[in-house]
Amino acid sequence: MVENDFRWRSGFPKIGIRPTIDGRRRGVRESLEEQTMNLAKSVASFLSEELRYPNGQPVECVIADTCIGGVAEAAAAAKKFKQAEVGLTITVTPCWCYGTETMDTDPSIPKAVWGFNGTGRPGAVYLAAVLAAHAQKGLPAFGIYGQDVQDEGNNQIPDDVKEKLLRFTRSGLAVAIMRDQAYLSMGSVSMGIAGSMVNDSFFQEYLGMRNEYIDMSEFTRRMDEGIYDPEEYEKALVWVKKNCKEGPDNNPPHLQTSRERKDQEWETVVKMTLIARDLMIGNPRLAELGFEEEAQGHHAIASGFQGQRQWTDHAPNGDFMETMLNSSFDWNGIRSPFVVATENDSLNGVGMLFGYLLTNTAQIFADVRTYWSPASVERVTGHKLEGPAANGILHLINSGSATLDGTGEQTKNGEPAMKPFWEINEAEVDKMLQASQWRPASVEYFRGGGFSTDYLTRGNMPMTMIRLNLVKGLGPVLQIVEGYSVDLPEDVHNTLDQRTDPTWPSTWFAPILTGTGAFTSAYDVMDNWGANHGAISYGHIGADLITLASILRIPVAMHNVSKEKIFRPRAWSMFGTEHPEGADFRACENFGPMYR
Ligand SMILES: C[C@H](O)[C@@H](O)[C@@H](O)C(=O)CO
Numbered sequence: 136m137v138e139n140d141f142r143w144r145s146g147f148p149k150i151g152i153r154p155t156i157d158g159r160r161r162g163v164r165e166s167l168e169e170q171t172m173n174l175a176k177s178v179a180s181f182l183s184e185e186l187r188y189p190n191g192q193p194v195e196c197v198i199a200d201t202c203i204g205g206v207a208e209a210a211a212a213a214k215k216f217k218q219a220e221v222g223l224t225i226t227v228t229p230c231w232c233y234g235t236e237t238m239d240t241d242p243s244i245p246k247a248v249w250g251f252n253g254t255g256r257p258g259a260v261y262l263a264a265v266l267a268a269h270a271q272k273g274l275p276a277f278g279i280y281g282q283d284v285q286d287e288g289n290n291q292i293p294d295d296v297k298e299k300l301l302r303f304t305r306s307g308l309a310v311a312i313m314r315d316q317a318y319l320s321m322g323s324v325s326m327g328i329a330g331s332m333v334n335d336s337f338f339q340e341y342l343g344m345r346n347e348y349i350d351m352s353e354f355t356r357r358m359d360e361g362i363y364d365p366e367e368y369e370k371a372l373v374w375v376k377k378n379c380k381e382g383p384d385n386n387p388p389h390l391q392t393s394r395e396r397k398d399q400e401w402e403t404v405v406k407m408t409l410i411a412r413d414l415m416i417g418n419p420r421l422a423e424l425g426f427e428e429e430a431q432g433h434h435a436i437a438s439g440f441q442g443q444r445q446w447t448d449h450a451p452n453g454d455f456m457e458t459m460l461n462s463s464f465d466w467n468g469i470r471s472p473f474v475v476a477t478e479n480d481s482l483n484g485v486g487m488l489f490g491y492l493l494t495n496t497a498q499i500f501a502d503v504r505t506y507w508s509p510a511s512v513e514r515v516t517g518h519k520l521e522g523p524a525a526n527g528i529l530h531l532i533n534s535g536s537a538t539l540d541g542t543g544e545q546t547k548n549g550e551p552a553m554k555p556f557w558e559i560n561e562a563e564v565d566k567m568l569q570a571s572q573w574r575p576a577s578v579e580y581f582r583g584g585g586f587s588t589d590y591l592t593r594g595n596m597p598m599t600m601i602r603l604n605l606v607k608g609l610g611p612v613l614q615i616v617e618g619y620s621v622d623l624p625e626d627v628h629n630t631l632d633q634r635t636d637p638t639w640p641s642t643w644f645a646p647i648l649t650g651t652g653a654f655t656s657a658y659d660v661m662d663n664w665g666a667n668h669g670a671i672s673y674g675h676i677g678a679d680l681i682t683l684a685s686i687l688r689i690p691v692a693m694h695n696v697s698k699e700k701i702f703r704p705r706a707w708s709m710f711g712t713e714h715p716e717g718a719d720f721r722a723c724e725n726f727g728p729m730y731r
């Protein structure tokens with residue numbers, strides 16, 4: 136297992152914990168000091184036990200040096216947090232304190248307040264007061280308030296509070312980690328796909344991210360001039376020849392290429408993979424080889440490769456490169472996955488980045504290609520869809536690349552899963568490789584050849600598919616659908632798969648239906664989808680995505696997450712409570728993007 140330290144060399148943001156207190160000395164404050172600080176300590180140790188950074192290390196919390204009873208102590212905490220690179224704050228209190236005097240006022244930091252629901256000196260009343268101040272000052276904050284009254288001195292964190300603390304922290308950390316990182320556009324617009332017209336204002340204002348750009352000719356230059364680590368290249372090629380099974384050539388005989396040509400293409404795609412990674416994150420080996428500038432990389436936490444068509448009309452496609460980088464392992468061993476969008480669809484890349492930062496797991500990039508109604512499946516195959524698939528399925532099939540984690544060959548409690556890299560073992564890597572073939576690319580599409588990743592995702596995985604859209608006049612909008620991957624009988628899959636391109640990776644996806652709106656039927660899900668692509672994450676993470684989107688002020692236009700799991704800043708309810716979806720749009724518009 137490799138911890139890719141170089142990628143994360145700038146470190147991770149920390150979580151600032153702010154114990155606030157009633158500032159009155161000679162009795163009140165003294166009686167609360169210990170309890171308040173203990174509450175902060177228990178939140179800090181709970182979060183560090185539960186959550187990890189993308190490199191697998193436990194998240195780090197920083198607690199203010201003193202309880203915060205007034206503005207001087209609030210300022211001292213803010214100073215300490217700045218030095219410690221705190222990226223989000225959680226204020227905790229068991230008592231009444233003075234709202235605007237103790238609050239965190241940094242507009243670029245996601246914030247939550249846990250007001251202990253006690254009897255003696257209830258923190259919940261401070262919570263209400265400070266959240267009113269946050270609303271009034273346009274600094275939205277999340278309010279956490281346990282359902283049940285706790286006894287004074289009881290520092291146990293109730294389960295409902297834990298769930299909210301985790302949801303806020305996962306989302307707040309995602310926001311803080313992506314901030315100041317870059318999206319690297321490798322190439323430009325692919326086949327007129329609007330998502331690959333990188334919108335730098337969106338990245339800058341909503342995500343706090345930078346944009347980097349290179350022309351795809353940079354790959355040619357680095358290959359021609361040998362700007363990659365030759366030792367790693369040899370190692371990679373040996374590993375690929377041994378572990379990546381080349382599948383049958385599906386091209387019509389007159390388009391099939393020679394063995395010699397295919398071998399050359401393998402060499403090229405392996406070099407492309409090294410080069411794309413080095414472009415994203417840099418590589419100290421390049422400096423040793425005399426390429427100091429290239430060794431720096433583009434500080435990219437996500438990227439996209441245009442591929443089609445200028446590159447793929449002439450050179451091997453990016454499928455191997457995209458798949459390997461998006462997977463949780465390569466020739467160097469098990470490691471955290473990268474985020475690389477196909478067709479440079481930067482908006483899908485952002486969807487993948489959201490899913491990755493919330494879960495630390497690899498993300499599937501796919502075309503949302505076909506809605507198969509139960510009637511069509513029966514007409515074409517004679518098979519009647521059943522179980523979660525009974526209402527129809529979506530064929531998620533990408534034009535040749537998707538993370539190998541998407542095979543579903545990792546397991547959790549015996550069930551197919553996609554896990555953070557530190558939970559994946561070598562046997563699972565082997566199974567993912569065994570379940571995948573590398574099919575010579577369909578030359579009618581990809582004149583330059585290459586190898587497409589071919590696998591079928593195992594069924595019964597809980598999955599969440601999302602799409603970020605940009606709408607002129609409105610801005611970014613997120614769509615979320617939770618569902619399951621589905622197993623089809625082998626012959627049924629083969630018949631349906633043949634209709635698209637059998638050399639590509641396939642996932643059969645059944646959305647969870649609610650019977651209303653966009654979730655009336657699987658057809659309605661597809662019919663409301665905002666674009667040709669979706670980013671798919673393991674697990675039902677819709678609630679975390681909703682929280683994340685609210686921090687970034689990105690409204691959610693469709694989701695099938697149950698009401699009780701939705702957690703947004705308290706001020707959202709000031710925009711209406713009967714129809715939270717409309718309130719979300721109004722709140723996001725009112726507060727505007729995080730960074731301006
Ligand atoms: C090979 C084809 O051009 C595909 O790449 C194309 O249909 C898409 O993936 C569109 O999103």
Ligand SMILES: [Mn+2]
Nearest residue numbers: 478502534668
């Ligand atoms: Mn596509």
